[in-house]
Amino acid sequence: MIRITTDYITLQQFMKLSGIAQTGGEAKILVKETEIFVNGEAENRRGRKLYPGDVIRVNGKMYVIGK
Numbered sequence: 001m002i003r004i005t006t007d008y009i010t011l012q013q014f015m016k017l018s019g020i021a022q023t024g025g026e027a028k029i030l031v032k033e034t035e036i037f038v039n040g041e042a043e044n045r046r047g048r049k050l051y052p053g054d055v056i057r058v059n060g061k062m063y064v065i066g067k
Contacts, residue, residue: 001066004052009065011036012046014056018063034058 002018009017012027021027031046037057038048050056056063 001064003066005067008049008051010046011038011043011048011050011056014050014063014065015046015058018058020058 002014004017011031012021012024015021015027015030016024021030028046031044035058036043038050039055050065052065052067054065056065
């Protein structure tokens with residue numbers, strides 16, 4: 001579970017917070033080139049807002065946003 005203290009985070013912020021990407025630039029590239037699903041739907045917008053309860057799947061690994 002990826003815990004946040006704000007109402008939401010963006011997909012790019014999630015990529016950095018989860019350790020999938022080390023930098024914002026790397027996250028930007030990965031969001032465009034990697035198969036990412038948010039709540040079962042394909043997503044490639046790095047600005048996509050993620051809220052507590054959202055389920056993200058990246059490269060077959062599942063993550064849940066929590067408070």
